[in-house]
Structure formats: C-alpha cells, structure tokens
Amino acid sequence: xxxxxxxxxxxxxxxxxxxxxxxxxxxxxxxxxxxxxxxxxxxxxxxxxxxxxxxxxxxxxxxxxxxxxxxxxxxxxxxxxxxxxxxxxxxxxxxxxxxxxxxxxxxxxxxxxxxxxxxxxxxxxxxxxxxxxxxxxxxxxxxxxxxxxxxxxxxxxxxxxxxxxxxxxxxxxxxxxxxxxxxxxxxxxxxxxxxxxxxxxxxxxxxxxxxxxxxxxxxxxxxxxxxxxxxxxxxxxxxxxxxxxxxxxxxxxxxxxxxxxxxxxxxxxxxxxxxxxxxxxxxxxxxxxxxxxxxxxxxxxxxxxxxxxxxxxxxxxxxxxxxxxxxxxxxxxxxxxxxxxxxxxxxxxxxxxxxxxxxxxxxxxxxxxxxxxxxxxxxxxxxxxxxxxxxxxxxxxxxxxxxxxxxxxxxxxxxxxxxxxxxxxxxxxxxxxxxxxxxxxxxxxxxx
Amino acid sequence: xxxxxxxxxxxxxxxxxxxxxxxxxxxxxxxxxxxxxxxxxxxxxxxxxxxxxxxxxxxxxxxxxxxxxxxxxxxxxxxxxxxxxxxxxxxxxxxxxxxxxxxxxxxxxxxxxxxxxxxxxxxxxxxxxxxxxxxxxxxxxxxxxxxxxxxxxxxxxxxxxxxxxxxxxxxxxxxxxxxxxxxxxxxxxxxxxxxxxxxxxxxxxxxxxxxxxxxxxxxxxxxxxxxxxxxxxxxxxxxxxxxxxxxxxxxxxxxxxxxxxxxxxxxxxxxxxxxxxxxxxxxxxxxxxxxxxxxxx
Numbered sequence: 001x002x003x004x005x006x007x008x009x010x011x012x013x014x015x016x017x018x019x020x021x022x023x024x025x026x027x028x029x030x031x032x033x034x035x036x037x038x039x040x041x042x043x044x045x046x047x048x049x050x051x052x053x054x055x056x057x058x059x060x061x062x063x064x065x066x067x068x069x070x071x072x073x074x075x076x077x078x079x080x081x082x083x084x085x086x087x088x089x090x091x092x093x094x095x096x097x098x099x100x101x102x103x104x105x106x107x108x109x110x111x112x113x114x115x116x117x118x119x120x121x122x123x124x125x126x127x128x129x130x131x132x133x134x135x136x137x138x139x140x141x142x143x144x145x146x147x148x149x150x151x152x153x154x155x156x157x158x159x160x161x162x163x164x165x166x167x168x169x170x171x172x173x174x175x176x177x178x179x180x181x182x183x184x185x186x187x188x189x190x191x192x193x194x195x196x197x198x199x200x201x202x203x204x205x206x207x208x209x210x211x212x213x214x215x216x217x218x219x220x221x222x223x224x225x226x227x228x229x230x231x232x233x234x235x236x237x238x239x240x241x242x243x244x245x246x247x248x249x250x251x252x253x254x255x256x257x258x259x260x261x262x263x264x265x266x267x268x269x270x271x272x273x274x275x276x277x278x279x280x281x282x283x284x285x286x287x288x289x290x291x292x293x294x295x296x297x298x299x300x301x302x303x304x305x306x307x308x309x310x311x312x313x314x315x316x317x318x319x320x321x322x323x324x325x326x327x328x329x330x331x332x333x334x335x336x337x338x339x340x341x342x343x344x345x346x347x348x349x350x351x352x353x354x355x356x357x358x359x360x361x362x363x364x365x366x367x368x369x370x371x372x373x374x375x376x377x378x379x380x381x382x383x384x385x386x387x388x389x390x391x392x393x394x395x396x397x398x399x400x401x402x403x404x405x406x407x408x409x410x411x412x413x414x415x416x417x418x419x420x421x422x423x424x425x426x427x428x429x430x431x432x433x434x435x436x437x438x439x440x441x442x443x444x445x446x447x448x
Numbered sequence: 449x450x451x452x453x454x455x456x457x458x459x460x461x462x463x464x465x466x467x468x469x470x471x472x473x474x475x476x477x478x479x480x481x482x483x484x485x486x487x488x489x490x491x492x493x494x495x496x497x498x499x500x501x502x503x504x505x506x507x508x509x510x511x512x513x514x515x516x517x518x519x520x521x522x523x524x525x526x527x528x529x530x531x532x533x534x535x536x537x538x539x540x541x542x543x544x545x546x547x548x549x550x551x552x553x554x555x556x557x558x559x560x561x562x563x564x565x566x567x568x569x570x571x572x573x574x575x576x577x578x579x580x581x582x583x584x585x586x587x588x589x590x591x592x593x594x595x596x597x598x599x600x601x602x603x604x605x606x607x608x609x610x611x612x613x614x615x616x617x618x619x620x621x622x623x624x625x626x627x628x629x630x631x632x633x634x635x636x637x638x639x640x641x642x643x644x645x646x647x648x649x650x651x652x653x654x655x656x657x658x659x660x661x662x663x664x665x666x667x668x669x670x671x672x673x674x675x676x677x678x679x680x681x682x683x684x685x686x687x688x689x690x691x692x693x694x695x696x697x698x699x700x701x702x703x704x705x706x707x708x709x710x711x712x713x714x715x716x717x718x719x720x721x722x723x724x725x726x727x728x729x730x731x732x733x734x735x736x737x738x739x740x741x742x743x744x745x
Binding site: 084087091100110117124313314340387 | 616625635638648660668670673681682
C-alpha cells in the first residue's frame with residue numbers, strides 16, 4: 001500500500017445521473033486499499049461512474065443525485081470540489097481524442113500545473129520529468145493532432161503524472177489502442193506503480209493491462225458482484241468457408257490509396273459473397289483510407305476499384321457519431337427507409353444485446369452500447385457489402401462475441417465483408433482471408 | 449532567430465530521434481507589438497513610400513517565417529484582390545484631380561464623369577496601406593498558433609485564454625466529424641435531397657461537437673481548471689529573435705511618435721495635382737527598423 005490508509009472507500013453509495021430513473025451505481029460498499037485495482041464489468045455496469053466519483057467529477061461536474069458516503073484519501077469526496085481532489089487523484093479518460101486540452105504536448109502536460117499556479121520554472125522541470133518518466137520526451141514539441149492514440153494516452157498520463165498525484169484513475173485507457181499502443185501504456189503504468197502511485201483501472205481487457213499485485217473488483221448493473229471468470233473471448237466459427245467461385249462483389253487492380261501522398265499499396269484484391277476479409281496492421285497504417293477508397297469516398301491514387309452496385313454498409317471509427325434520432329428503433333427504421341427494406345428489427349437488436357434498448361436515446365447509452373447501436377443501425381438495411389472500421393474499439397468480451405456471431409450470419413447469408421482492425425485476435429477468429437500491412441504494402445498473411 | 453524550425457530547448461534532440469518537430473514560431477507578444485507598429489505607421493502616414501516599405505517588411509517577415517506554413521497563396525491572392533478592388537473603386541468613383549485621363553458619359557450612374565490620374569494614384573496609396581495592414585495581420589495568423597496567442601493574454605484574462613485555447617482544438621475535429629458522418633450516412637442510403645435532408649448530417653455533427661466539448665470540459669475540470677490563480681508556462685523560451693522583434697517594434701513606434709510630435713510626418717495628398725512624397729527621414733527610419741527582423745532572420 002502507498003500509505004497507511006485506504007485510497008478510497010465507498011459506503012452504501014448510490015448515484016443517479018441527471019434525468020435518469022435507474023441508478024448508475026446502486027448501493028455499493030467497497031474499499032480500495034491496494035496499489036492496483038482493476039474494476040471489471042460490461043459496458044454500462046457502473047465502472048466509469050465509480051472512477052468519476054474518485055476525483056469528484058461525480059457529482060460535482062455531472063450533477064445528479066448521490067446517496068451514501070465516499071471518502072477519498074481521507075476527504076469527503078461528495079463535498080470536496082474536483083479541483084481540490086484533482087491535486088491528489090488524477091484521471092485518464094477512455095477517448096484519446098477528447099482529453100488533451102491544448103494543441104502542443106508540452107503545453108498540455110503543463111495545463112494542470114498552471115491550474116495549480118505552480119511557478120513557470122518548476123513547471124518546465126516537472127513537464128520534462130513526467131515526459132521522461134513515460135519515455136515520451138521526444139514528443140515534447142509535437143502537435144497533439146499528429147499523435148497516435150497510444151501516444152495521446154501516454155501524454156494524458158504524463159499530464160496527470162506531472163501533478164505528482166497519490167493515485168491515478170484510468171477509464172478503459174487501452175480500449176481505443178492497438179496492441180503496440182496498449183503495451184507501451186502498460187509499461188508506463190508499471191512505472192507509475194514503481195513510483196508508489198496507486199492505480200485504479202476500469203478495463204475490458206485486463207489481460208492487456210496486467211499489473212503485479214492487482215486486485216479485481218467486478219461490477220454488474222451498478223452493483224458489486226462476485227468475481228466472474230471472464231467470458232470466453234474466442235468466437236468459434238460455425239460457417240463453411242465460401243466457395244472458390246463465389247460472385248465477386250468488388251475488386252481492385254494496381255491500387256494505391258492515400259489522400260495526397262500514397263499511404264498503402266494493395267495491388268490486386270477482390271471480395272466474394274460469403275467471404276470475410278480482415279485487414280490488420282497498426283493504427284495509422286492506411287486501413288481506414290483503404291476502406292474509404294473501397295466505399296468510393298476517396299479516389300484511388302493509382303489503379304482502380306470496381307464495385308458491384310449492391311446495398312453496402314460502412315461502420316466508421318467513432319460510429320456513435322452517426323446516430324441522430326431520438327430512439328435506437330428510429331435509427332434502424334431510418335436505414336431501412338433509405339434503402340427500401342423492411343425486415344423485422346427485433347432479431348438484429350436481440351443478436352446485439354440491444355433488445356431492451358430499442359426505445360432508448362442512443363446518446364444516453366454507454367460507450368459500448370452505443371457502438372453496438374451504430375452497428376445495428378448500419379446493418380438494418382440488409383447490406384450485401386459490409387465495410388467495418390475497427391468494430392471492436394471499446395467493446396467488452398460479450399459484445400465481441402456477439403459481433404462475431406452477426407458477421408458469421410451475414411457472411412453465411414451471402415454478404416462480402418471487409419474488416420479493418422488492429423485487433424489481431426478478432427481477425428484470426430473471423431476471417432476467411434487475412435491481409436496484413438507491412439511497410440506500406442498489403443500482403444496476404446497473418447500479423448507478427 | 450525565432451523563426452527557424454526546430455528551435456526550442458529539445459528541438460534538435462527530437463529531430464535527431466527522427467520525430468517530426470514543428471516550429472513554434474515567434475513569441476506572440478513580440479510579434480503582436482511588431483504588427484501593431486506596422487499598422488500604426490501605415491495608418492498614421494499617407495506617404496506611399498512609407499507604405500511600400502511597411503508592406504515589404506510584412507511580406508518579408510511572412511516569407512522568412514513560412515517553414516511549415518504552406519498555403520499562403522490563397523490569402524495573398526485575396527489581399528491582392530482587395531487592393532485591386534480599392535484602386536478600381538477609387539479611380540471610378542473619385543472624379544477629382546486635374547489630370548483627366550478619360551471621361552465616361554455622365555448618364556452612367558456613379559462612374560460617369562472624368563477619371564483622373566490623381567484618383568488612380570490615391571487609390572494605389574490606399575491599396576498599399578490596406579495591403580500592408582492585411583499582410584501584417586496575416587503574419588500574426590500564420591506565424592503564431594492561435595492557442596499560443598490565447599495563452600499570451602495577460603494575468604486577468606489567463607483563464608479565458610486557456611479556455612479559448614482549448615476551444616480552438618475542437619474546430620478541426622468538427623470539420624473531420626462532418627466528413628465522416630456524411631460518408632457513413634451516405635452508405636446507409638442517405639442522399640442530399642433539399643435542406644431538410646441535411647439534418648441527418650448536421651444534427652449528429654452538432655451533437656458530437658457538443659459531446660466533444662463536454663468531454664473536454666470534464667477533462668479540464670479533472671485537471672483542476674478554475675481553481676483560482678493560474679500561472680502561465682510557455683513551452684518556448686524567449687529567444688534572441690523575439691528580442692529583436694520586440695525592440696524593433698518599440699523603436700519604430702518611438703520614431704513614429706517623434707515624427708508626429710516634431711512635425712516630421714507631413715502626409716501626402718495627390719489632389720488636385722500630385723506632388724512627390726516628402727519622405728520624412730524619421731518615418732523612413734521607422735520603416736527600416738521594421739524591416740530589420742525579417743532581414744536578420
């Protein structure tokens with residue numbers, strides 16, 4: 001333990017976000033007294049709310065109703081403002097894109113220190129120290145917009161570390177990262193533990209963020225539950241590989257994709273009905289650019305793309321962004337209207353674990369639920385060509401399994417599917433054909 | 449000099465590691481003072497020679513500091529168009545001056561009547577002043593990042609400056625969001641049919657932007673924003689270039705003030721017949737001082 005007392009204790013704590021009937025955290029009593037605590041649980045289980053409580057964002061920033069007692073490092077967290085708690089408890093959020101405040105790395109890392117009115121010369125020293133501790137000194141003068149997700153998460157961690165906190169809480173910090181980014185972040189977190197900083201981590205992939213001596217607490221529906229063994233991540237395929245001479249729905253010839261400069265060379269490719277093609281490679285290797293070119297949004301730099309005029313679906317990264325109607329059902333009906341389809345929606349919703357959420361506003365759902373909602377929205381039009389960009393970003397183990405089953409069903413039904421993912425495991429489980437980006441070229445084979 | 453890429457304490461180290469190090473430009477306060485000096489000298493004197501020199505100083509500084517600031521063509525074309533428009537309008541509408549070049553029929557509304565060489569000259573003089581001010585402002589927009597500008601606000605405005613700096617990072621994301629959403633909706637079968645159909649793109653883009661700002665606000669709150677007094681950290685050191693820029697600005701302002709006080713700012717007016725500009729030595733010296741930072745870069 002970092003010191004004599006517990007990091008935090010919650011006593012019969014319940015919390016309701018503004019305008020909600022159901023508590024996000026329901027009568028939870030727990031004590032966090034280990035150096036490393038992992039909060040496990042599915043999307044919407046209350047992990048994020050518990051973390052927000054630990055540095056006062058709940059209830060001070062979010063409003064809503066709270067009941068019970070929360071003590072963080074000896075202070076009454078329900079009465080201490082976030083700006084005071086922030087000195088002792090730092091927070092790293094899930095989204096790499098929306099938590100860095102300023103445009104340059106050094107300026108951003110300095111932001112929290114400026115808020116504490118630390119004198120400028122000392123800020124310089126502590127910024128350099130934090131960047132050095134996380135082995136990202138070379139990013140010091142970079143613009144945040146040019147960083148990868150993994151780099152951004154480490155910069156966010158540096159901004160917190162510079163404040164010399166007693167504890168850091170992290171909300172699924174690796175869920176948006178590729179394996180290399182997640183590994184670098186895990187190393188950085190091990191360094192924090194070595195410095196005697198306690199960590200509380202909400203995580204879908206505890207195996208990616210393995211920390212020595214970590215204790216796991218399980219949450220479900222806002223309550224603390226008995227630890228459950230993680231559901232089997234692997235998805236067992238129950239579909240035959242497609243026939244060799246299936247109908248070709250798209251093909252490329254001598255293709256190079258990119259915005260102005262070439263990013264990825266793919267040469268000759270094709271996709272047939274019933275086939276799942278997975279394209280793997282690290283973040284920033286051109287997978288999204290390839291999908292956008294196949295979808296017809298970008299012109300090829302060289303070569304050509306041919307696509308049969310079939311119903312298509314495209315799941316972009318940050319898919320929640322495309323939802324705009326008041327209920328999930330309305331979103332699905334909208335897709336059907338646009339594409340002139342009318343299949344019953346219930347099976348699709350059930351398949352994705354959204355059966356009870358049809359009348360909910362998608363924007364009130366948790367991050368993981370919203371991801372599935374967007375998937376349901378693009379699949380409601382019974383597409384024949386399906387392009388999925390990082391579909392497992394932010395998904396828990398159950399949702400991953402559900403995604404696998406849906407993809408299997410759609411492929412069996414004759415759809416041609418292309419999945420771009422940095423999740424090598426997913427690619428292995430699902431794909432009939434694996435392509436991997438190696439030094440700017442797309443080649444057949446599996447990721448290293 | 450302040451305008452070279454890769455300057456800053458660890459710039460060379462980062463470059464050595466193969467990282468993309470982007471320059472941070474001159475100090476916003478030094479450049480702000482210089483721009484203010486250019487604008488004051490230009491607006492305070494009608495002398496075309498002074499205006500030509502001030503315009504040259506601004507263009508030179510802009511060119512020297514370009515580095516990563518590609519895409520200057522468009523704003524410069526706009527400045528050129530504004531200048532040309534000013535010249536044409538003054539020539540067509542003034543009708544004053546002794547040297548008539550051509551006379552347009554009187555029944556033409558506004559432009560009918562004599563068009564004079566003096567009107568053309570005065571139009572050019574106004575255009576020079578306008579261009580010098582615009583190009584000077586362009587240096588501020590191009591050489592200094594908006595966040596740095598917001599961060600350079602003095603003590604009482606520091607909170608606002610930090611919030612402004614944070615808000616500025618949201619704008620490019622909104623633009624990317626619109627593109628991504630339009631593409632995704634198009635694949636769902638959406639087609640732009642009339643104004644109402646755009647709700648499918650605009651509504652999610654705006655909602656996403658609002659969510660983005662809320663998340664940003666939450667991140668700022670979690671890092672102790674708004675806790676009373678705030679210090680200011682500048683990631684770049686005040687360099688020799690900044691001193692040169694700031695000193696030149698102050699010196700130019702001093703020379704301008706001296707010219708104004710001693711009657712050394714005679715002005716220039718081409719009507720009714722043009723005269724040669726008086727070329728006040730104090731104002732010419734002020735211009736020379738303003739050119740200095742770019743020449744030294």
